[in-house]
Amino acid sequence: MVDQPVIVVVDDSEIILERIKARLEMEGYRVVTTAQTVGAARHLKGASLVIIDWHMPGMSGGDVLESFQRAVASSPKRPAFYLYTSDPTVSAAAKKAGFDGTFVNKGDDESLVQQVAAALRIAKLKARATSA
Amino acid sequence: MREAKGFVSVASRMAVVIFALVAAVSAAVAFELTRREESHYIESKRLAGSMLTELLADSIAPALDFADAEAIHASLAMLAKNRDVVDAAVWAAGGREPLSRLRENGSVASASHEPGIRVTRDHIDIARLVKSPVGKPLGSVLVRVSLAEERAAVVAAKKRIFWLACALSALVAALLTAVVRRTIISPLAALERAARRLTRGELIEVENIRLDEVGSLGHTFNNMGRAIREREQRIYDVNTRLQGLLDTMRQAIVVFDGDGRLERERSRFAEQLFGDAAGVKSSIVDLLFPAEHAPGVEREAFRAWLGVAGAVSRDRFDELVDLAPKEARLRRGDSDCILELEFRAAAGDTDGRIMLLATDVTSQRRLERTAETREREHQKQLGAMRRLVAGGGQVFVRFLSSARDRLGRAVRDLGNAGPLTQEGVERAFRFVHTLRAESRSFDLGAVEELSLGLELELAGARHAPPGSAPLVVARKSLESGYAELRTLLDDAEALFVESSPIGRRVLEQVTVSRGDIDELVKRYGARHDELGRLISRLSARPFGELTSTLAEDAARWAGKAHKRVEVVVTGREVLVPARVAERLSGVLAHLLRNAIAHGIESEERRLELGKPGAGRIELSCLESGDGVEIRVHDDGAGFDVDAFAGGNLEGAFEAGRSTRKTADELGGFGVGLGAVRDELKEIGYLVSLRSQSGIGASVLLGPAGRAAEGAWSTSPSSS
Numbered sequence: 001m002v003d004q005p006v007i008v009v010v011d012d013s014e015i016i017l018e019r020i021k022a023r024l025e026m027e028g029y030r031v032v033t034t035a036q037t038v039g040a041a042r043h044l045k046g047a048s049l050v051i052i053d054w055h056m057p058g059m060s061g062g063d064v065l066e067s068f069q070r071a072v073a074s075s076p077k078r079p080a081f082y083l084y085t086s087d088p089t090v091s092a093a094a095k096k097a098g099f100d101g102t103f104v105n106k107g108d109d110e111s112l113v114q115q116v117a118a119a120l121r122i123a124k125l126k127a128r129a130t131s132a
Numbered sequence: 133m134r135e136a137k138g139f140v141s142v143a144s145r146m147a148v149v150i151f152a153l154v155a156a157v158s159a160a161v162a163f164e165l166t167r168r169e170e171s172h173y174i175e176s177k178r179l180a181g182s183m184l185t186e187l188l189a190d191s192i193a194p195a196l197d198f199a200d201a202e203a204i205h206a207s208l209a210m211l212a213k214n215r216d217v218v219d220a221a222v223w224a225a226g227g228r229e230p231l232s233r234l235r236e237n238g239s240v241a242s243a244s245h246e247p248g249i250r251v252t253r254d255h256i257d258i259a260r261l262v263k264s265p266v267g268k269p270l271g272s273v274l275v276r277v278s279l280a281e282e283r284a285a286v287v288a289a290k291k292r293i294f295w296l297a298c299a300l301s302a303l304v305a306a307l308l309t310a311v312v313r314r315t316i317i318s319p320l321a322a323l324e325r326a327a328r329r330l331t332r333g334e335l336i337e338v339e340n341i342r343l344d345e346v347g348s349l350g351h352t353f354n355n356m357g358r359a360i361r362e363r364e365q366r367i368y369d370v371n372t373r374l375q376g377l378l379d380t381m382r383q384a385i386v387v388f389d390g391d392g393r394l395e396r397e398r399s400r401f402a403e404q405l406f407g408d409a410a411g412v413k414s415s416i417v418d419l420l421f422p423a424e425h426a427p428g429v430e431r432e433a434f435r436a437w438l439g440v441a442g443a444v445s446r447d448r449f450d451e452l453v454d455l456a457p458k459e460a461r462l463r464r465g466d467s468d469c470i471l472e473l474e475f476r477a478a479a480g481d482t483d484g485r486i487m488l489l490a491t492d493v494t495s496q497r498r499l500e501r502t503a504e505t506r507e508r509e510h511q512k513q514l515g516a517m518r519r520l521v522a523g524g525g526q527v528f529v530r531f532l533s534s535a536r537d538r539l540g541r542a543v544r545d546l547g548n549a550g551p552l553t554q555e556g557v558e559r560a561f562r563f564v565h566t567l568r569a570e571s572r573s574f575d576l577g578a579v580e581e582l583s584l585g586l587e588l589e590l591a592g593a594r595h596a597p598p599g600s601a602p603l604v605v606a607r608k609s610l611e612s613g614y615a616e617l618r619t620l621l622d623d624a625e626a627l628f629v630e631s632s633p634i635g636r637r638v639l640e641q642v643t644v645s646r647g648d649i650d651e652l653v654k655r656y657g658a659r660h661d662e663l664g665r666l667i668s669r670l671s672a673r674p675f676g677e678l679t680s681t682l683a684e685d686a687a688r689w690a691g692k693a694h695k696r697v698e699v700v701v702t703g704r705e706v707l708v709p710a711r712v713a714e715r716l717s718g719v720l721a722h723l724l725r726n727a728i729a730h731g732i733e734s735e736e737r738r739l740e741l742g743k744p745g746a747g748r749i750e751l752s753c754l755e756s757g758d759g760v761e762i763r764v765h766d767d768g769a770g771f772d773v774d775a776f777a778g779g780n781l782e783g784a785f786e787a788g789r790s791t792r793k794t795a796d797e798l799g800g801f802g803v804g805l806g807a808v809r810d811e812l813k814e815i816g817y818l819v820s821l822r823s824q825s826g827i828g829a830s831v832l833l834g835p836a837g838r839a840a841e842g843a844w845s846t847s848p849s850s851s
Contacts, residue, residue, distance in 0.1 A: 013569065104427050107568070108572075114459065118434075121436075122432060
């Protein structure tokens with residue numbers, strides 16, 4: 001399982017984190033979850049994909065992304081950052097904040113699996129284009 | 133007929149060539165004729181001049197012999213009348229200057245008078261020796277005759293021949309052109325028209341074919357047309373067979389170009405599945421991942437893949453297959469159609485065309501889900517113990533607790549804040565947003581729906597100015613919404629407790645190590661102080677947990693015996709001491725199997741007796757001092773006391789005694805009750821039996837000293 005993509009999920013709800021972790025691990029991913037926004041950047045090492053909630057106490061998803069981007073600025077391999085929300089009003093803000101994209105239908109685990117697969121495919125295609 | 137730039141017809145080329153050839157031949161003939169005519173003229177003049185010179189020489193011979201100059205001059209003067217003679221002169225033998233000349237200013241004096249004939253362009257000089265009758269040279273004579281008339285005649289002849297040749301050339305060229313047009317050009321034009329119609333797909337043949345080379349070409353053309361038609365028919369037949377094969381496949385097959393635009397080729401199932409959405413030149417991205425309901429990231433990923441896959445060569449296409457989407461969901465009314473996707477480079481193509489094979493796996497997925505559901509049902513039958521191990525119930529309990537806490541804070545926040553502020557809206561928004569996602573995880577539809585309503589309302593009020601109507605309305609919605617949420621969470625907890633095999637105990641459970649508990653019991657369980665009692669309670673297990681799987685087990689056992697039973701458990705929350713609990717599951721299973729095998733009648737028999745078709749078995753538990761009292765009661769036929777040794781119920785405890793004549797899978801030979809009594813005796817528990825024939829039987833388990841061991845049997849009339 002060493003070569004399986006590592007996915008980091010940041011959400012203030014432990015309940016949601018447990019559900020996401022269980023479902024994504026069923027698909028063979030290695031999943032790291034955290035409800036703590038402060039210091040969460042330590043989980044980013046080796047991550048391929050980072051999924052962040054927007055509405056969190058203390059820091060918004062945009063603030064978390066900013067701190068993460070600072071943390072990986074010098075890293076040779078930057079993970080893809082996706083916002084996970086069912087709030088259509090934050091999608092535009094997420095784009096402006098620098099997210100690579102948005103996962104929608106929050107709470108629908110099957111849809112999340114498909115979207116995670118799509119995001120990882122995009123990352124691979126980008127890596128392929130860069131290496132070419 | 134459309135003609136290409138620079139087109140020159142064969143007829144025109146032939147006419148020019150024929151005219152040039154005929155003109156060249158005519159010119160050559162004319163040149164030869166005029167040359168001969170000119171030679172003829174000059175020869176005639178030469179002969180005439182020679183005869184004239186001969187006559188002059190003969191006539192002046194005597195005068196020259198006698199050196200009679202006048203006579204010589206007179207002879208010369210006679211030549212002046214001949215207009216063809218240009219000049220003439222006579223020389224004495226050996227003389228350099230002429231003795232006499234016809235024209236004083238003539239040029240013959242300087243010309244050579246050596247015998248001979250010399251022809252120039254304008255005249256002919258004829259010189260001859262003058263001899264005496266005996267052959268003695270006397271002198272010489274030179275006569276120059278003019279060629280002017282002959283030259284004029286030759287020029288006239290040339291003009292005449294030139295015009296004749298031109299006329300003849302034009303006539304021949306016209307005739308040949310007409311013949312060529314009729315025999316070659318027109319048939320070729322007919323062939324060309326037929327070829328054009330053939331390229332448009334018309335079935336055409338050339339008619340009125342003559343027996344020549346062009347006619348052979350027409351026959352060849354007709355044969356070629358027939359061969360093309362036969363080949364087209366074969367291709368059509370093959371295509372029809374292939375289309376038939378494609379149409380019978382349960383796969384939707386479409387082909388699209390490197391830019392993702394659909395092409396014409398598709399299977400019938402694709403037409404049925406995609407309908408009008410799959411028009412030619414439609415986008416494959418919009419077809420599989422419509423913007424209206426497909427997540428944007430899936431559309432983006434497919435577009436990115438298409439951008440690469442549509443541009444690579446066939447031999448590198450396989451490298452990209454793993455990066456293509458594997459599944460797509462199409463909205464069909466209220467349900468989703470799930471498609472399994474497979475992409476291939478279109479065979480034989482090098483221009484980036486891609487074939488999609490989409491298989492409708494909706495039914496398969498449903499079956500899988502049904503299988504999963506059955507599996508889940510099966511897992512549920514394993515009971516509360518498994519759920520406790522998995523910790524799922526505790527997650528839900530944590531959710532309820534956390535949600536209630538946060539709701540309480542939200543209510544306090546709302547109550548203390550006065551008018552709703554932007555910060556208050558943000559806090560409330562985050563709360564309902566999180567609650568909605570969490571409740572969706574537990575299928576709490578009502579909580580999710582109410583949270584969504586509040587979330588949308590708050591979203592609209594997030595940027596409203598302080599004190600404005602949206603904030604006032606949002607506050608009222610929150611007040612009523614929070615109250616309703618509290619009720620819904622209470623309802624969810626009640627439902628959870630009701631469905632829990634251990635009742636409200638489920639709300640208090642935590643996951644601890646059984647080994648640690650055992651160690652605690654081992655070290656301090658024997659103490660009779662407060663610590664001992666606490667450890668005893670810690671290690672105890674709810675009666676409901678011990679019986680959680682028995683209802684399902686009993687139904688299965690009864691089904692094998694062609695009976696129906698209903699198991700009712702009361703006292704689920706009563707804590708059973710660990711030393712009893714570890715033996716109780718096996719004991720209760722024994723008693724249940726005995727009741728089904730020996731007590732509960734068949735459904736037909738029960739109905740004849742006026743009883744409900746399904747037998748009823750009650751498992752109840754009561755706290756009793758330091759222990760528990762347990763009762764297993766069934767409404768079956770009661771024990772067959774006459775079958776036991778001694779004709780009393782006590783015989784039921786004897787090993788090897790049974791009301792059955794043969795052993796079976798369910799009830800065995802009746803060793804159960806004796807074994808049960810022995811097992812419980814080890815932990816200080818006694819077993820007693822009650823039986824009422826035709827009405828039912830009870831087995832009572834209780835700590836020694838509280839329950840009197842024994843067996844009582846009563847008849848219906850005495851009960």
